[in-house]
Amino acid sequence: MKYPQVILPLRYTLNRYCLRNYATTKRITQNLISCPQVRLGEGKLLYLLISIYMHGETLFSRTIVRGGRAKKHLYLYDEVREELEELGLCSKALGGGMMNINTKSREMTIDGKCKTFGRADHHLTKEILLGTPEYKNFKITVGK
Template sequence: MDKVRKLILPTWRPLQFAARNFCCPNQVSSLVSFPEISVGDGKLKYILAKVYIHGEMSHAKTVVRTLGRVKYHLNIYDQLQKEAAAKNLCTQCLGGGTLVHDPEKHYIKIFGQSQTLGRADHDETKSILFHKYPDYKIDAESSDTD
C-alpha cells in the first residue's frame, strides 16, 4: 500500500489540478473579461466585492459596483450576483460605502459604510478606481476613522 501511495499520489494531484483547469477555460475567460468597475455619476452607494471561479478563491478579482439611486447596498450586491451567475462565477461581498463621482471636475470621493454589509476598504477601492480614472483626484476616507 505504501508503494502505491508513493507512486500514485505524486502524479495524481498534478494531473487532477491540470484536468480541473483544462475543463473550465470558459470560466477563466469569463473571470478575466469580467468588468472591474461599474460606476455612475453623482452621489451613489457602492460595494466592494470579490468575483471568483467556484473553488478557486485564490484567483479572485476585486470589483467596485454602484447602481443608480438604490435604497440599500444589498440591491447592488444582488445585481452583481446575477451578473456573475450569468457567467457561472461566484461572489463574496467585502463591504460597502458611498461614492461621489463628478466627471466634470475629475473628482471621486469615497466614504461611509453599509449598515448591512459593513465598511468596505476605501483604500483598496481607491486603488481599483485609479486604474480606470488615472487623471482623477480620488479622495478616500482613511480606514482608522469611524
C-alpha cells in the same frame, strides 16, 4: 469486499481534480479575466467592493468595484450577483460605502459604510479606480 472501500475515495478524488471539464473551466476563467474591474454611475451612489472567483477556486480571485443608485447595498449586490452567475462566477461582498462622482470637475469622494456587508477598504477602492483608464485622472478623496 475491500475493493469498493479503496476505489470509491480514489474515484471521488479523480472526479474532483483530474477529470474536471476542461472546456467549462477555460470558459469561466476567460469570463473571470474579461469581467470589467470597475462599473460605476454618475453622481451620489452606493458602491460595493466584491471578490469574484470560480466556484471552489477562491485562491484565484479578482476584486471589482460596482456602484449604482440603489436603495440598499443588498439590492445592488443582488443585481451584480445575478450578472456574475450568468458568467459562471461566484462572488463575495468585501464591504460597501458611498461615492460622490463629479465627472465635470473630475473629482470623487469615497466614504461611509454598509450596514449589511460592513465598511469597504476605501484605500483599496481608490487604488483600483486609479488603475483604470476611465478614472486615472480623477482627484479621489477618501473620507471616514
